[in-house]
Amino acid sequence: MVHGRVSRLSVHDVRFPTSLGGHGSDAMHTDPDYSAAYVVLETDAEDGLKGYGITFTLGRGTEVVVCAVNALAPHVLNKDLGDIVGDFRGFYRQLTSDGQLRWIGPEKGVVHLATAAVLNAVWDLWAKQEGKPLWKLLVDMDPQTLVSCIDFRYITDVLTEEEACEILRQSQVGKKEREEQMLAHGYPAYTTSCAWLGYPDATLKQLCSEALKDGWTRFKVKVGADLQDDIRRCRLIRNMIGPEKTLMMDANQRWDVPEAVEWMTKLAEFKPLWIEEPTSPDDILGHAAISKALAPLGIGVATGEQCHNRVIFKQLLQAKALKFLQIDSCRLGSVNENLSVLLMAKKFDIPVCPHAGGVGLCELVQHLIIFDFISVSASLQDRMCEYVDHLHEHFKYPVLIREASYMPPKDAGYSTEMKEDSVKRHRYPDGEVWKKLLTAQRN
Ligand SMILES: C[C@H](O)[C@@H](O)[C@@H](O)[C@H](O)C(=O)O
Numbered sequence: 518m519v520h521g522r523v524s525r526l527s528v529h530d531v532r533f534p535t536s537l538g539g540h541g542s543d544a545m546h547t548d549p550d551y552s553a554a555y556v557v558l559e560t561d562a563e564d565g566l567k568g569y570g571i572t573f574t575l576g577r578g579t580e581v582v583v584c585a586v587n588a589l590a591p592h593v594l595n596k597d598l599g600d601i602v603g604d605f606r607g608f609y610r611q612l613t614s615d616g617q618l619r620w621i622g623p624e625k626g627v628v629h630l631a632t633a634a635v636l637n638a639v640w641d642l643w644a645k646q647e648g649k650p651l652w653k654l655l656v657d658m659d660p661q662t663l664v665s666c667i668d669f670r671y672i673t674d675v676l677t678e679e680e681a682c683e684i685l686r687q688s689q690v691g692k693k694e695r696e697e698q699m700l701a702h703g704y705p706a707y708t709t710s711c712a713w714l715g716y717p718d719a720t721l722k723q724l725c726s727e728a729l730k731d732g733w734t735r736f737k738v739k740v741g742a743d744l745q746d747d748i749r750r751c752r753l754i755r756n757m758i759g760p761e762k763t764l765m766m767d768a769n770q771r772w773d774v775p776e777a778v779e780w781m782t783k784l785a786e787f788k789p790l791w792i793e794e795p796t797s798p799d800d801i802l803g804h805a806a807i808s809k810a811l812a813p814l815g816i817g818v819a820t821g822e823q824c825h826n827r828v829i830f831k832q833l834l835q836a837k838a839l840k841f842l843q844i845d846s847c848r849l850g851s852v853n854e855n856l857s858v859l860l861m862a863k864k865f866d867i868p869v870c871p872h873a874g875g876v877g878l879c880e881l882v883q884h885l886i887i888f889d890f891i892s893v894s895a896s897l898q899d900r901m902c903e904y905v906d907h908l909h910e911h912f913k914y915p916v917l918i919r920e921a922s923y924m925p926p927k928d929a930g931y932s933t934e935m936k937e938d939s940v941k942r943h944r945y946p947d948g949e950v951w952k953k954l955l956t957a958q959r960n
Pocket residue numbers: 540541542543546549709767769822872873874875903
């Protein structure tokens with residue numbers, strides 16, 4: 518049973534110098550240092566359990582998010598954990614409706630990333646106290662309790678609380694079998710690790726042949742900066758993987774709407790399943806226009822890693838603007854808001870293919886998508902979860918991939934906890950890794 522009063526919230530600026538190797542680079546983020554605002558919640562309970570929460574950021578952005586987490590801290594400190602999760606909708610609203618902080622949101626940008634970090638820590642602690650991995654905590658919850666975690670404000674025109682409950686009730690059929698299926702075979706994944714934009718062709722080739730040997734069958738390639746480069750890289754990767762395996766492309770918001778259509782028409786010969794983030798993440802009608810134009814070429818539009826909140830997802834669905842919906846465990850308001858998006862996607866019959874990678878995103882989002890399969894979508898049709906092979910060694914409970922699938926985590930919690938030593942070494946700017954790098958830069 519949940520217990521304890523939150524006695525301390527600390528937040529750390531943890532950064533990894535991934536940009537040095539071009540890892541994570543794309544057409545818009547050419548020098549990403551994968552980073553996290555890392556929240557630790559302590560309580561006065563005797564079990565000594567702590568809740569760990571992260572939100573994914575890039576380098577210098579981290580200190581701004583850390584500031585926002587500190588600004589939200591008074592909403593959490595001295596609160597009883599039982600009261601928080603007993604009225605989770607109310608608590609979500611309290612965090613997102615702070616009369617002064619919401620002015621710099623609302624429910625978007627830095628404050629929302631900070632909300633995610635704090636709430637992810639609360640969910641981790643709750644799952645730990647229940648002795649279950651987060652996906653199992655969700656799977657075992659009755660529909661009424663699950664929907665009581667969701668703030669339905671702004672989405673009742675497409676999904677009411679009653680409808681959400683009904684979807685969950687209907688998906689009770691076959692739940693046990695689906696849980697067994699997940700435990701035996703895991704959730705299908707695709708890899709983005711081979712083809713970051715900053716990788717030279719030789720690296721791309723080497724990583725691609727290793728991934729093929731490891732049994733990967735679905736690959737994502739970064740595009741969008743230079744058409745001739747894209748044609749060369751896509752040809753290279755398509756030739757290596759052959760005509761049957763799946764290829765996805767990701768432009769990370771680089772294009773205007775007509776440009777996206779033109780560019781993708783030129784890349785259509787490489788048979789991409791989807792083009793991800795072809796244009797601004799805020800341009801709902803732009804995505805709809807691109808979707809419509811590319812449908813005859815058999816190319817779907819995927820988006821979501823930078824969708825602010827459930828409202829944008831609602832409109833993307835209403836406008837038929839996407840064919841694949843990409844939730845993100847750290848950009849939306851944690852599990853609470855992601856639940857509402859999973860349920861809306863189910864209602865619109867759009868497959869969810871989560872965004873992962875970064876630092877910790879794979880660790881977190883696997884819980885949500887495994888829950889989605891068992892308790893909401895009940896389908897693997899056109900679905901897969903992103904996987905990126907970076908930085909897992911810094912986590913206490915790293916993801917386990919078997920035969921290109923995520924195996925359900927067994928440890929209690931949300932898999933958010935990082936190794937103490939990793940945090941210490943990568944804290945910015947005083948961790949040993951950064952002290953060395955910063956000194957070298959100065960000299
Ligand atoms: C900066 C990051 O690596 C992004 O390029 C990455 O999240 C990407 O969009 C993805 O889909 O994995």
